[in-house]
Amino acid sequence: MHSRLLALPLVAGAAALALTGCATSSASSDASDDGTVRVVASTNVYGSIVESIGGDHVQVTSILNDPSQDPHSFESSAKTQLAVSKADLLIENGGGYDDFMTTLAKSSNTTADTINVVELSGLDSGGSAEFNEHVFYSYPTMVKLVADVAKRLGELDSADEATFTENADALTTKLQDLESQTAAVEKTVDGEKVAYTEPVPGYLFDAMGLDNVTPPDFSEAIEEGDDVPPAALNDTIKLFSGGEAKLLAYNEQTSSPETEQVEKAAKDADVPVVGVTETLPKGEDYVSWQQANIDAVQAALTK
Structure with a gap:
């Protein structure tokens, strides 16, 4: 079952070319020059989880973060695509929910890894029944996500790996309480x-x-x-x-x-x-x- 999140008009003209041009040089598998790991999440649900784990060591951009916004309609901006082009890590829901992330990643030529939460969840068995892609209401899935995010942040910023692990353990305890x-x-x-x-x-x-x-x-x-x-x-x-x-x-x-x-x-x-x-x-x-x-x-x- 696919939420309509999201028609994504591509950034057109000179702006798109400029963004694509800068993407090749700025996208990296390492933390940014100031030591923070740049993460772009499709929604602030995932952005919040990254912030809880990464603290001051991450710079998080959540594309959908307005509680008054209908998340099923989305229009990209040059600012959004620039953030994706500079990201060290991308997080998407997957399952057809936020296909705009794939579009943004392709158009910016980013080399950043992407966490697809639906794939991580293991909940989509591929059967005939319509799949519920709202996996952010599944606490066991969020426990898996926390572990994956901590691992990837540690790989991108090994100096703060212990902090990421400690914060992830604390968040996991809270999720298990839920x-x-x-x-x-x-x-x-x-x-x-x-x-x-x-x-x-x-x-x-x-x-x-x-x-x-x-x-x-x-x-x-x-x-x-x-x-x-x-x-x-x-x-x-x-x-x-x-x-x-x-x-x-x-x-x-x-x-x-x-x-x-x-x-x-x-x-x-x-x-x-x-x-x-x-x-x-x-x-x-x-x-x-x-x-x-x-x-x-x-x-x-x-x-």
């Missing part, structure tokens, strides 16, 4: 029926043992930006009017008349609506963001 919390929730609400406008929190729901009953034709149409089949819309609304779903997770960064109708149906039926996002809210890091998500879901289910 896993423990979801396991505890599963023991109390296992099998509870829930719904979402898009499968953004799907891995969190799975970890909590929740049963997603959203009609696939509804969530897939919303995710792809397509028209929702009337029958799918009606079936989704009935989840709340009929009392089947006990919670609605609503993607706050993507809305449409259909999602607003579903949200209204949930509220009219006194079903809790929990807002979820695909990028970090202002002032949050990855752990605090996910802690808030766990707390919100748990509170809604025990309402």
Whole structure:
């Protein structure tokens, strides 16, 4: 299942040529001249993780970092492409979520390594079922990412390798605590029926043992930006009017008349609506963001 993140108009004309020209000389497999490792992440979710590990020894550019921005529409700029051309390490979600990263990397001729988080996760089995690419809600995947980032930062800046390892260990402990919390929730609400406008929190729901009953034709149409089949819309609304779903997770960064109708149906039926996002809210890091998500879901289910 592919989020539409992202039409990427290429930087045109002289600006593109200038950026391409500088990319060859500036891209490097080593840390920059000032000693910091330059990392470009597709979203601030991954940027936050790198910052937690690298601290002052990394310079992180997160391409999508505005919580009010619909992450499914993105336009590149000369500044963005320049950052990619100078990067020592790139981090992309993968799975069709942020294909603009591939486009940027190719157009800048960077030699930087890329971490593809979907590939790292091992969650995409390549089966016939639609794959949920929102792997940043999978805590085991984030544990894998932390280890990989620490390893690569250590290779790029061997002088600070011990710091990266120490910070990665501390972050891993926090992520494992999030896993423990979801396991505890599963023991109390296992099998509870829930719904979402898009499968953004799907891995969190799975970890909590929740049963997603959203009609696939509804969530897939919303995710792809397509028209929702009337029958799918009606079936989704009935989840709340009929009392089947006990919670609605609503993607706050993507809305449409259909999602607003579903949200209204949930509220009219006194079903809790929990807002979820695909990028970090202002002032949050990855752990605090996910802690808030766990707390919100748990509170809604025990309402």
